[in-house]
């Protein structure tokens with residue numbers, strides 16, 4: 683693993699740190715697959731770090747581990763000094779809900795909910811202000827006109843932007859986005875990156891996996907797997 687770009691002083695007291703992370707998966711036939719091997723990364727508040735690399739090198743898996751969705755086989759994960767790797771399941775899940783805006787590679791939406799309802803999913807009892815904010819973020823992402831549409835009537839890129847809107851709506855401090863521009867043309871990708879820039883300026887720590895030069899060019903640092 684190698685890094686390029688500027689490096690700022692970071693400590694375990696702010697932002698996200700992964701140290702010596704290893705993950706071994708087990709195939710259905712019982713054989714072991716080493717997926718992550720002794721990975722280290724840090725993402726400070728107000729910084730966007732991009733994980734890049736060939737297909738199958740473990741980018742999505744690393745993001746899932748950092749988001750608290752998969753436990754590493756070994757290694758340490760910290761958020762603002764909290765030892766995430768030592769948390770039991772329920773506190774880890776509470777940390778994840780309160781702290782992480784996660785976009786998976788499939789940009790999964792619930793088909794039985796309209797786009798704006800999908801965006802509001804992470805909020806238990808949406809207020810009028812939350813609903814206005816959901817419409818506003820959809821508009822920023824160029825799909826405000828689709829707020830009342832059903833996901834099945836939307837294109838891949840529109841669905842992807844709706845999933846991004848959902849991850850952004852709660853203004854959480856850690857955004858972990860897997861291939862956020864994968865289904866987007868340059869114009870739509872730029873809308874997404876402008877919104878991410880705004881979140882970064884407001885102090886979010888942002889970790890993305892991407893091959894897209896538009897994303898790589900905006901990153902503060904790049905980690906090559």
Ligand SMILES: Nc1ncnc2c1ncn2[C@@H]1O[C@H](COP(=O)(O)OP(=O)(O)OP(=O)(O)O)[C@@H](O)[C@H]1O
Pocket residue numbers: 707708709715717735736737738739740741742743744
């Ligand atoms: N549940 C699993 N069980 C066993 N192996 C898995 C599992 N999930 C992923 N892998 C393997 O782990 C490796 C890394 O997968 P991952 O999806 O993290 O790669 P990636 O770099 O994100 O790839 P891509 O760029 O194609 O999305 C791959 O070889 C994959 O086959």
